[in-house]
Amino acid sequence: MLVIATSDKGGTGRSVTTCNVAYRRAIQGDDVCYLDFDFGSPTAGAIFGVERMTHGTQAEDGLHRYLQGKTVTPGYVDIWSESRRPPGTGPRPTGAGNLVLYPGDLGGGEFTAKPEVIERCAELLLLLQSQFSVIFIDLSAGRSHAAEMILTVTAREKRISDTRWLVFHRWTRQHISAAADLVFEERGLLEFGHLFGHDRDELRRRIRFVRTAVIDPKIDQGLLGLRPEQEAWLRQVDKGLNEQANIAGLGRTSVIATVPVDPVLQWREQLITDEDVYAEIANETTVDAFATLAANLDEPAAWSRL
Amino acid sequence: MSSATASEGTLSIGEIRTGLLGHSSQLSMAETVRLLDLVPGEQVRHAAYPRAYAVSPQRLAGIDCFMPSRSGRHVRGVGTFATRATLTGGLIVQTCSHTTLVPSSRQYRREWSHYLATPGVVEYLGRLRLDDAAEGFAQAENGHLNIEMGRTAESTVFNLQRSRLLDGKQPLHAPLGRWRWALQPVRDNGDPGLYRFTVLPEGTRLIRLAVVWPDVSDLLDLVEDLALHDWLLDFVSRQIERARPGSGDLDRTLQHIGPVIDHLLHHWMPKARVQPGLYGLWDAFDRFQGLTRQWDLTINRIRDHVALNSLRLVLRTESEWSGLG
Amino acid sequence: MTEPELEVDVLTSQPRVERVPRSHLSLELGHLYMEDLLDGPQALRRHFAQISPWAGFVRARHPAPLRVSTCFLVDDYFSQVASPKKLVPELLEAAHDAGLGIDYLVRESACACAGDVSPAELVLGRIVSDPPRGSNGLRPPVHMTGWVSNSRDRLRPDGLDEALATRPWRPPEQNGARSHSICMEVQLWDEPDGRRRWSCALLSAVWQLLRLGLLRHQGKPVISPERWTGEYPDRWEDLPPLVQLADGAQPFAAFQTVSLLETRFADVEAAVRTILDQVSIDPAVTEQTAAQATAQKVDLSDDVVGRISHVFSDGL
Numbered sequence: 035m036l037v038i039a040t041s042d043k044g045g046t047g048r049s050v051t052t053c054n055v056a057y058r059r060a061i062q063g064d065d066v067c068y069l070d071f072d073f074g075s076p077t078a079g080a081i082f083g084v085e086r087m088t089h090g091t092q093a094e095d096g097l098h099r100y101l102q103g104k105t106v107t108p109g110y111v112d113i114w115s116e117s118r119r120p121p122g123t124g125p126r127p128t129g130a131g132n133l134v135l136y137p138g139d140l141g142g143g144e145f146t147a148k149p150e151v152i153e154r155c156a157e158l159l160l161l162l163q164s165q166f167s168v169i170f171i172d173l174s175a176g177r178s179h180a181a182e183m184i185l186t187v188t189a190r191e192k193r194i195s196d197t198r199w200l201v202f203h204r205w206t207r208q209h210i211s212a213a214a215d216l217v218f219e220e221r222g223l224l225e226f227g228h229l230f231g232h233d234r235d236e237l238r239r240r241i242r243f244v245r246t247a248v249i250d251p252k253i254d255q256g257l258l259g260l261r262p263e264q265e266a267w268l269r270q271v272d273k274g275l276n277e278q279a280n281i282a283g284l285g286r287t288s289v290i291a292t293v294p295v296d297p298v299l300q301w302r303e304q305l306i307t308d309e310d311v312y313a314e315i316a317n318e319t320t321v322d323a324f325a326t327l328a329a330n331l332d333e334p335a336a337w338s339r340l
Numbered sequence: 341m342s343s344a345t346a347s348e349g350t351l352s353i354g355e356i357r358t359g360l361l362g363h364s365s366q367l368s369m370a371e372t373v374r375l376l377d378l379v380p381g382e383q384v385r386h387a388a389y390p391r392a393y394a395v396s397p398q399r400l401a402g403i404d405c406f407m408p409s410r411s412g413r414h415v416r417g418v419g420t421f422a423t424r425a426t427l428t429g430g431l432i433v434q435t436c437s438h439t440t441l442v443p444s445s446r447q448y449r450r451e452w453s454h455y456l457a458t459p460g461v462v463e464y465l466g467r468l469r470l471d472d473a474a475e476g477f478a479q480a481e482n483g484h485l486n487i488e489m490g491r492t493a494e495s496t497v498f499n500l501q502r503s504r505l506l507d508g509k510q511p512l513h514a515p516l517g518r519w520r521w522a523l524q525p526v527r528d529n530g531d532p533g534l535y536r537f538t539v540l541p542e543g544t545r546l547i548r549l550a551v552v553w554p555d556v557s558d559l560l561d562l563v564e565d566l567a568l569h570d571w572l573l574d575f576v577s578r579q580i581e582r583a584r585p586g587s588g589d590l591d592r593t594l595q596h597i598g599p600v601i602d603h604l605l606h607h608w609m610p611k612a613r614v615q616p617g618l619y620g621l622w623d624a625f626d627r628f629q630g631l632t633r634q635w636d637l638t639i640n641r642i643r644d645h646v647a648l649n650s651l652r653l654v655l656r657t658e659s660e661w662s663g664l665g
Numbered sequence: 666m667t668e669p670e671l672e673v674d675v676l677t678s679q680p681r682v683e684r685v686p687r688s689h690l691s692l693e694l695g696h697l698y699m700e701d702l703l704d705g706p707q708a709l710r711r712h713f714a715q716i717s718p719w720a721g722f723v724r725a726r727h728p729a730p731l732r733v734s735t736c737f738l739v740d741d742y743f744s745q746v747a748s749p750k751k752l753v754p755e756l757l758e759a760a761h762d763a764g765l766g767i768d769y770l771v772r773e774s775a776c777a778c779a780g781d782v783s784p785a786e787l788v789l790g791r792i793v794s795d796p797p798r799g800s801n802g803l804r805p806p807v808h809m810t811g812w813v814s815n816s817r818d819r820l821r822p823d824g825l826d827e828a829l830a831t832r833p834w835r836p837p838e839q840n841g842a843r844s845h846s847i848c849m850e851v852q853l854w855d856e857p858d859g860r861r862r863w864s865c866a867l868l869s870a871v872w873q874l875l876r877l878g879l880l881r882h883q884g885k886p887v888i889s890p891e892r893w894t895g896e897y898p899d900r901w902e903d904l905p906p907l908v909q910l911a912d913g914a915q916p917f918a919a920f921q922t923v924s925l926l927e928t929r930f931a932d933v934e935a936a937v938r939t940i941l942d943q944v945s946i947d948p949a950v951t952e953q954t955a956a957q958a959t960a961q962k963v964d965l966s967d968d969v970v971g972r973i974s975h976v977f978s979d980g981l
Binding site (some may be wrong): 062065105106107112115116128129131132156157158160161163164165166167192193194197273 | 359360361362471488490492494495497498499502506507508509510513514515516541542543578581582584596
Binding site (some may be wrong): 368379380381382383397398400401402403404405418420421437448449450451452453454456458459486488489491505590623 | 943
């Protein structure tokens with residue numbers, strides 16, 4: 035299964051959420067890999083706690099260089115053994131699958147999706163598909179050549195059949211309309227996808243939205259120390275946003291997860307382990323959201339309602 | 341197929357990748373031969389017994405770089421390494437990139453065709469300490485590899501997985517097994533030879549052998565066979581771990597163990613492609629690493645588990661029937 | 666307990682290559698473009714008169730019982746202006762008048778396509794790029810791009826963003842150069858209308874390998890001589906790839922080759938050497954050829970380039 039994470043705007047928590055979902059999915063027993071296609075700012079190394087790759091790899095063998103034919107194979111990192119924070123400080127948990135990061139290049143920048151680049155991308159995905167049950171691809175924010183490349187490869191290469199798109203957005207008026215634009219509007223995912231050979235409806239069925247940094251007035255009241263007036267105001271706004279989301283096509287049925295605000299994620303983008311929850315640094319609801327999303331990636335019920 | 345003959349002052353090194361083809365069933369021999377056509381026009385060798393096995397012709401790549409070293413010495417070498425792919429049981433793919441380092445008779449690089457006349461050989465210019473090179477390549481965790489053969493072995497798997505012969509619907513996802521090896525020939529003076537096996541934290545296996553054996557390609561077969569069985573054991577154990585037998589989640593158990601029974605268990609066939617004279621080495625490795633013992637335990641565990649679950653199903657069905665009565 | 670003696674043959678199918686009969690020397694009596702042939706019988710006569718002394722010299726160096734076969738390559742790949750019916754008799758007559766006999770006639774297009782097999786594709790698949798210093802297996806080889814090179818071209822962009830590769834000029838450097846460089850960049854093909862068109866240099870390299878008897882497809886030689894006695898056809902493709910013109914000719918393939926050419930072919934042949942320098946021969950064929958040479962007491966160079974010679978002359 036190929037899981038592609040994208041967003042229209044930066045700052046949605048797309049990368050940190052996707053890394054955490056990949057981590058959860060590995061703990062659930064799947065062999066998982068994570069491709070950092072955020073060619074503008076490859077940050078997955080930092081989130082996974084691989085210090086030597088805080089801004090992508092320096093070994094000149096990252097995904098950019100691979101796609102441009104400058105290295106025979108892309109470099110990779112085994113997270114269980116190389117992360118400097120938990121989980122990397124211990125052996126792979128019993129029953130967990132592999133968790134492997136394919137980093138981007140330090141200072142890689144964007145690139146053009148020439149035919150040979152598309153070929154190499156297809157080759158890479160086919161190889162990874164034989165090794166991993168879930169392949170996460172983190173795209174950069176906005177419309178990118180990387181997104182075009184993935185749309186092209188998935189349209190042409192029938193053997194990469196199980197593809198799912200996650201569109202991340204914060205729970206604000208601007209973010210909702212930006213996410214809707216990214217999917218439904220001109221030069222959006224659906225239009226480009228159709229152009230590259232996807233069936234529009236079929237592609238639509240493969241897209242779900244992830245709401246991030248959502249404040250739940252009920253639950254977060256104590257945490258945030260909300261006054262009753264503030265809580266009432268929040269409810270009001272929340273209702274408005276729900277109406278806007280429904281109209282924009284981002285209503286409940288097309289949402290696969292809602293990730294709450296978490297102080298840990300606000301201050302430092304990192305993996306949240308169960309230990310962080312036990313130590314009461316991180317919220318259990320955050321971990322629950324990650325784990326549920328991880329499990330729902332191929333849960334028919336989560337994908338059948340459109 | 342020509343292969344380097346081991347002699348003193350030489351060191352053979354290589355990397356192996358083991359994995360599963362992205363295909364729903366075993367490839368037939370005819371398909372296998374088409375798949376392994378790495379060099380156009382050259383022949384794929386194959387055997388049907390004791391099990392389906394095929395070897396591709398070797399593809400060469402040229403290098404001019406420093407030789408492996410543990411201490412960081414800089415000795416330049418020029419020549420080629422060879423890459424071959426094998427398919428076992430129409431399903432398990434192995435690629436191996438390897439070369440033999442030999443002293444050069446000149447102190448400078450020669451015309452390129454000179455190196456192509458002896459494929460799979462790298463001539464080193466200067467004084468190479470073979471122990472230092474062997475350790476750097478296949479023993480030390482932070483040795484200087486300097487030669488990136490593993491990448492070519494891996495990209496050969498990339499190429500194979502892209503073949504139009506494959507449908508991409510593999511019943512199992514299996515991580516690549518990674519092995520790096522160094523073989524030093526030694527004089528036959530009664531020494532038992534050297535044998536070192538190291539597992540790196542991320543799972544790569546390193547093996548160093550110093551043995552009395554003239555033919556490098558026989559040793560290559562031996563190491564490939566070890567790598568295949570080690571990978572098989574590792575993967576099957578992981579699947580059982582994931583299946584969580586006894587958790588009561590029968591569906592989960594079946595989902596992970598079913599394909600293993602259907603597609604993998606019968607490929608365990610130690611020494612099937614090893615020269616009889618090297619059985620001793622295989623057995624020594626097996627004694628230390630306990631491959632066979634672990635495999636037997638694993639298989640018994642699977643069988644017991646399957647038997648137990650069948651029994652449970654029978655009992656449940658019976659009680660349902662009696663409930664009806 | 667002693668172990669029983671067992672001979673285990675792990676593979677049932679060892680690679681088998683067919684042996685080709687070989688002369689000691691394959692002598693090429695010139696190579697002409699189709700345009701040259703159009704200049705009529707006089708131009709052909711001039712050509713053979715020019716090379717005739719050299720041919721005599723080469724033959725004198727290989728007296729019987731050493732076997733020499735002669736051959737001539739007709740360019741029908743890049744253009745086809747004259748028909749075999751007209752051209753072949755003119756060619757044979759002109760050679761004959763200069764005291765030369767042509768044993769084998771080869772169509773250049775046979776180097777691109779001979780029946781079901783493309784010899785050019787076979788050679789392309791056997792190219793092992795000459796590695797610049799620092800090549801360690803990380804970078805893909807350059808011949809994938811349709812070129813072979815004997816050097817590191819520092820102008821070739823290597824950075825991530827190719828548009829930004831505007832570094833100051835640094836000279837290219839021949840691989841393994843000991844003091845000064847001579848750099849070659851040889852194009853192997855282009856695709857003018859979407860179809861691959863092999864370069865003259867690549868086809869000529871194929872031609873050398875065919876004469877050396879070093880190409881096989883699934884163990885079989887890719888072209889074999891066919892005797893032709895009747896009238897020559899109107900179209901080149903109706904002629905076999907390799908035509909045997911004389912009864913009792915020595916074998917087409919040989920341990921060594923020599924080509925007698927006009928000086929204007931020196932560039933192409935230098936390119937041929939650059940290509941052949943990077944072609945690896947099927948190890949089974951290498952082994953068999955070496956055994957054949959040993960049995961016949963022929964001193965054979967290990968590398969392929971050492972087996973080909975050229976004489977360039979515009980007449981003396």
